Structure formats: C-alpha cells, structure tokens
Amino acid sequence: MPDSQQLDVIFIDIDDTLFATTDFVSGARRDALQSMIDRGLNANIDDLLAELELVVAEFGSNHDHHYDFLLKRLPTEVTQNVNTDLMVVAGVIAYHNAKWKQLRIDDADRQLLLDIKSSGIRLGVISSGLARKQIEKILRLEIDKYIDPKLIFITHSVGVAKSNVQLYESAIAAAGCEASQIMHVGDHPYHDIDTANAAGMVTVWVNGGGKHSVNEPRTSPAFKISSFAELRDVLVSNYGLNE
Amino acid sequence: MPDSQQLDVIFIDIDDTLFATTDFVSGARRDALQSMIDRGLNANIDDLLAELELVVAEFGSNHDHHYDFLLKRLPTEVTQNVNTDLMVVAGVIAYHNAKWKQLRIDDADRQLLLDIKSSGIRLGVISSGLARKQIEKILRLEIDKYIDPKLIFITHSVGVAKSNVQLYESAIAAAGCEASQIMHVGDHPYHDIDTANAAGMVTVWVNGGGKHSVNEPRTSPAFKISSFAELRDVLVSNYGLNE
Numbered sequence: 077m078p079d080s081q082q083l084d085v086i087f088i089d090i091d092d093t094l095f096a097t098t099d100f101v102s103g104a105r106r107d108a109l110q111s112m113i114d115r116g117l118n119a120n121i122d123d124l125l126a127e128l129e130l131v132v133a134e135f136g137s138n139h140d141h142h143y144d145f146l147l148k149r150l151p152t153e154v155t156q157n158v159n160t161d162l163m164v165v166a167g168v169i170a171y172h173n174a175k176w177k178q179l180r181i182d183d184a185d186r187q188l189l190l191d192i193k194s195s196g197i198r199l200g201v202i203s204s205g206l207a208r209k210q211i212e213k214i215l216r217l218e219i220d221k222y223i224d225p226k227l228i229f230i231t232h233s234v235g236v237a238k239s240n241v242q243l244y245e246s247a248i249a250a251a252g253c254e255a256s257q258i259m260h261v262g263d264h265p266y267h268d269i270d271t272a273n274a275a276g277m278v279t280v281w282v283n284g285g286g287k288h289s290v291n292e293p294r295t296s297p298a299f300k301i302s303s304f305a306e307l308r309d310v311l312v313s314n315y316g317l318n319e
Numbered sequence: 320m321p322d323s324q325q326l327d328v329i330f331i332d333i334d335d336t337l338f339a340t341t342d343f344v345s346g347a348r349r350d351a352l353q354s355m356i357d358r359g360l361n362a363n364i365d366d367l368l369a370e371l372e373l374v375v376a377e378f379g380s381n382h383d384h385h386y387d388f389l390l391k392r393l394p395t396e397v398t399q400n401v402n403t404d405l406m407v408v409a410g411v412i413a414y415h416n417a418k419w420k421q422l423r424i425d426d427a428d429r430q431l432l433l434d435i436k437s438s439g440i441r442l443g444v445i446s447s448g449l450a451r452k453q454i455e456k457i458l459r460l461e462i463d464k465y466i467d468p469k470l471i472f473i474t475h476s477v478g479v480a481k482s483n484v485q486l487y488e489s490a491i492a493a494a495g496c497e498a499s500q501i502m503h504v505g506d507h508p509y510h511d512i513d514t515a516n517a518a519g520m521v522t523v524w525v526n527g528g529g530k531h532s533v534n535e536p537r538t539s540p541a542f543k544i545s546s547f548a549e550l551r552d553v554l555v556s557n558y559g560l561n562e
Contacts (some may be wrong), residue, residue, distance in 0.1 A: 115463065115468075116468070158468070159468035159469065159471060161450045161451055161454050161471075161473075161476065162454055162457075162458070162463065162468050162471070164451070165451050165454045165455050165458055166458055166463075169455065169458055169459070207404045208404055208407070208408050211404050211405055211408045212408050212412065214405075215405075215408055215409055215412055216412070220358065220405065220409075225358075225359070225401070225402035225405050226402065228402060228404075228405065230404075233404065
C-alpha cells in the first residue's frame with residue numbers, strides 16, 4: 077500500500093527483539109561460574125548456577141554485585157580459602173567475554189537495518205535498563221551506525237518505565253511526527269505492545285520464545301512476527317520497502 | 320651462591336614492572352577519543368587528548384568518569400548535538416579493547432614466572448591501585464596461574480599505600496617467613512624500593528623507562544635491572560635458579 081501508509085520512524089527494542097538475550101545470558105553465567113571453579117572455587121556448577129539465579133531474582137539483573145553476593149551465600153568451607161576479589165573478577169571477565177563474543181546480529185538483520193535507513197525511515201531504540209548497559213549493547217552489536225542517536229530512549233536514562241505511556245510520548249515528541257507514522261517493535265506483550273498502542277504507535281510484536289513470550293498483549297499489535305527478520309515482510313507488504 | 324642465600328617468596332609489582340603500562344595507556348586513550356570522533360564528536364584528537372590528560376591529572380587515574388568530565392569541559396558547540404552516553408560508552412569500549420588486546424607479557428617473562436614457581440619459590444603481587452582493576456590485569460595477563468592468591472596485596476584493598484612500610488609488613492606476615500627471604504621487584508624508586516628496603520626485603524629495582532624511572536631511590540636496591548626479563552640473571556647468579 078505505497079502512498080496510503082507512511083512510516084517516518086521505527087523504534088526497536090533490543091533484548092529478545094533484535095537478539096536473543098535470554099538464551100545468551102544463561103550461557104554467559106555458566107562460563108563465569110566455570111571460570112571461578114577453574115580458579116579454585118570448590119563447588120558444583122549446577123548448584124552455583126541455581127544460587128546465582130536466586131541472587132538475580134532477589135536483587136534484580138542490574139544489581140552490581142551478583143558474584144559477591146553469591147560468594148557470601150555459599151557455605152564457609154567453600155569460600156574460606158579463596159581470594160574473593162580474584163573470584164569475582166574472574167567471573168565478571170568470563171561473563172563479559174562470553175556475552176560480547178555472542179552479541180552478534182546476523183547478516184539478514186543487519187541488511188534489514190541498512191535497507192530501512194536507506195529508505196529514509198529513521199531508526200531509534202526504546203529499551204528497558206541502565207542507559208550505559210543498553211548503549212554498550214548497541215555499540216557491541218555495531219548497530220549504532222543505523223540509529224539516530226537522538227532517538228535512543230532507555231528507561232533508566234529517561235526515568236520513566238516502559239509500563240508508563242510517557243516514555244513512548246517522549247519518543248514521539250523527539251521524533252517530531254505523528255504517532256501513527258511511528259512504529260515500535262518489541263517482545264514484551266504489555267511493556268512494548270500495550271503501552272506503545274496506548275501512545276498511538278504502530279506496534280509490532282516479536283513473539284519468538286524469549287522470556288516474555290508466554291503472555292499475550294491485552295491490546296492487539298498491528299503486526300505479529302516470530303523473529304526480527306520477519307519485519308522485512310511487514311515493511312515490504314505494508315510500507316513499500318523494496319524487497 | 321646456592322646454599323648461602325635462599326628465597327621463599329618473590330613479590331612483583333605490575334604496572335611498568337611486569338609490563339609497560341604507561342606506554343599502553345596513552346595509545347588506548349587515543350583509540351577511545353578516535354572512537355568518539357568516529358561517532359560524531361567534532362573536535363581535534365590532539366586537543367581532546369590534552370584535555371583528557373588534564374582531567375586524569377586533576378582527578379586521578381582511578382576516577383570513574385574521565386570521559387564524562389572531558390565532555391563537560393568541551394565547548395558547547397562541540398557537544399550540543401552528541402548523545403553523551405553513546406560518546407562515553409564508545410570511548411570506554413575502545414579504551415578497553417585496546418588495552419586488553421595489548422595486555423600481554425612475552426614468552427620469556429611467562430617462562431620466567433613458570434620457572435620461579437617450579438623452583439618452589441612462591442610468587443605474590445604488591446601493587447598500587449583499586450583491587451579489582453589490578454586483579455583484572457592479573458587475569459587478563461593470564462599470570463594468575465603462577466601467583467599464590469593469598470599473596471596478592473593491592474593498596475586500595477588493604478587500605479595502606481606503598482609509601483607506608485605497613486603494606487610490606489602485612490605481605491611479610493602473610494608469607495610467613497623472614498623478610499630477608501622475600502624479594503620485592505618494582506619500578507617505583509620510593510614506593511617499591513625504599514619502603515620494601517625499610518621492611519627488610521630484598522629489593523630489585525626495574526628501571527626501564529616507565530613514568531617513575533626518572534628518580535633514584537633514596538636507599539640502594541639489592542639489584543638493579545632494566546627489564547623484568549633480567550630478573551632471571553639475578554635469580555640464576557644469586558639464588559641458584561636453573562638457567
């Protein structure tokens with residue numbers, strides 16, 4: 077439908093939308109714990125992983141001291157002979173090495189971003205988390221070249237959560253066009269779809285098996301896809317993007 | 320002199336002793352600033368480098384916000400159109416990439432550490448800085464396998480500076496032997512040599528062109544070498560290490 081519908085901006089979510097963060101994280105945590113075991117932590121990796129997941133659940137994924145807390149919670153006989161700083165740093169390094177090594181988008185997704193940008197549609201990001209952690213992902217994924225740096229909205233930077241329509245309204249104001257000309261692509265049924273719908277944006281739900289894929293949005297997304305790559309079909313069929 | 324002199328422990332300093340930190344840092348800073356320029360910071364790299372060095376001089380090398388402060392100090396016309404988070408994170412990533420890529424010790428130094436450990440001499444570290452920054456260097460250099468984790472003494476972890484003989488006395492107590500059976504190898508004339516001398520340790524001054532190489536120690540080191548690799552000669556000639 078070439079002229080009838082026009083899109084000025086596409087906002088994308090990062091985690092479990094542009095890449096499968098949930099899958100990566102559990103592998104990276106296992107690498108971290110193995111690195112600690114290799115340096116003398118005398119414990120079973122599955123027990124450690126289970127305890128670490130409790131720490132993350134209790135204190136949140138943005139907490140700065142997951143491995144310190146894990147070590148504090150282990151039985152004294154496990155930790156009495158270890159150098160805590162060495163253990164924690166070994167874990168952090170292994171986690172980051174694993175994560176950054178795997179933080180890649182495939183060629184098809186990269187080409188899609190390039191084609192969107194080349195078509196004149198601006199690309200932005202609306203994402204939950206700490207500003208600098210999310211921006212590190214953007215840079216490590218090497219997608220910053222496709223994204224307008226004025227259109228990056230990260231909850232902890234703005235001070236507004238994705239459950240609050242204000243976040244999306246700020247993004248619309250920065251884009252400087254009608255909400256109906258702005259698409260938001262995300263995986264979370266409530267935080268990406270319902271709130272962006274409430275702001276009047278065109279919503280695309282990526283329902284691809286990430287941790288938020290079990291629930292349905294309360295309001296209908298304009299489009300539903302099972303992987304980010306399928307966004308191409310949506311844009312070709314409905315917005316005249318070249319195939 | 321086989322039996323007359325015996326060595327139980329060798330402590331080594333890291334920066335500008337085991338590797339040339341000073342040289343690396345200035346290259347890594349340049350990479351960081353180039354990465355910011357590549358992402359739209361409209362300024363001359365040499366001007367940026369000069370200003371960054373002022374920030375580091377004014378606030379110290381362990382300050383957490385060098386690039387934020389640099390951006391705050393630049394003229395408004397340079398920074399008004401940039402995304403500060405994106406700039407800072409781009410700089411930090413480039414800095415770390417450059418630094419970790421170059422944080423390597425050569426094969427001869429690695430073999431020396433292995434030979435020391437194999438001879439039954441325990442290896443430790445006495446180093447200035449933040450515990451986790453220095454331990455990250457130990458792990459990135461992959462020398463943790465040679466070092467006894469109970470013999471790592473980092474000033475900001477102990478709460479005692481290298482200018483205070485107490486730091487060395489703590490290390491001697493942990494080693495559990497006479498000070499005269501303990502060697503300390505470092506580059507700083509006062510903080511590595513004079514203080515370790517005061518504690519009664521056998522001192523080795525690495526005077527190899529790092530930033531502290533311009534001054535002479537006030538007290539004589541037992542040995543003076545111009546690179547870490549030359550420690551092998553000292554150990555072979557005086558302590559019966561196999562060649």
